[in-house]
Amino acid sequence: MVKLVFCCRRRPELSPEQFRRTWLDRHGSLVRSLRTALPMMRRYVQSHTLEGPANEAIRASRGSREPYDGITEVWFDSLEAMAGSSEATLAAGKRLLEDERTFIDLANSSVFLTEEHEIF
Numbered sequence: 001m002v003k004l005v006f007c008c009r010r011r012p013e014l015s016p017e018q019f020r021r022t023w024l025d026r027h028g029s030l031v032r033s034l035r036t037a038l039p040m041m042r043r044y045v046q047s048h049t050l051e052g053p054a055n056e057a058i059r060a061s062r063g064s065r066e067p068y069d070g071i072t073e074v075w076f077d078s079l080e081a082m083a084g085s086s087e088a089t090l091a092a093g094k095r096l097l098e099d100e101r102t103f104i105d106l107a108n109s110s111v112f113l114t115e116e117h118e119i120f
Contacts, residue, residue, distance in 0.1 A: 001042075002079055006072040007110040011103055019069055020048050022103040030099055037092035040084050043075040068109070079113070 010019035023046060031044055048070040049055065059067060076082045084090070100106065 001116060002076045002082065003114045003116055004072075004074040004076070004082075005112055005114050006074075007068040008070050008072065009105045009108045010069045011105050014103060016051065016069065019103055023070065024048070027096075027099055027103070030096065034092040034095065037086075037088040038084065040076055040081045040089075041074050042077060043073070045073045047071045047073070 008023070010016065014022070028046060031038075035041070049067050055067065059065075084093075
């Protein structure tokens with residue numbers, strides 16, 4: 001199993017709430033509507049960063065940078081399975097990227113592939 005991890009930062013003109021609503025309601029619905037064009041995606045999850053003192057305390061205890069606004073995780077069976085080349089798949093990918101550009105600060109976000117190693 002291969003997982004795409006996308007650490008997202010919101011566009012600067014959006015409040016955290018505007019970002020979360022857009023990401024969950026509009027983009028989440030778009031991803032769901034494109035499911036048949038993207039059969040290689042086994043699972044899609046959004047994790048929205050919590051605001052507040054608990055998160056700040058964890059960050060401060062490690063001296064880490066400001067958190068991302070959230071992460072997206074997308075599971076695939078393999079690297080080979082990720083490569084969809086049908087017209088519908090390519091059009092769906094383009095549509096998702098166009099939507100992401102409207103609310104994600106892509107230049108200050110990070111996206112990468114991972115392999116999970118379950119510890120417990």
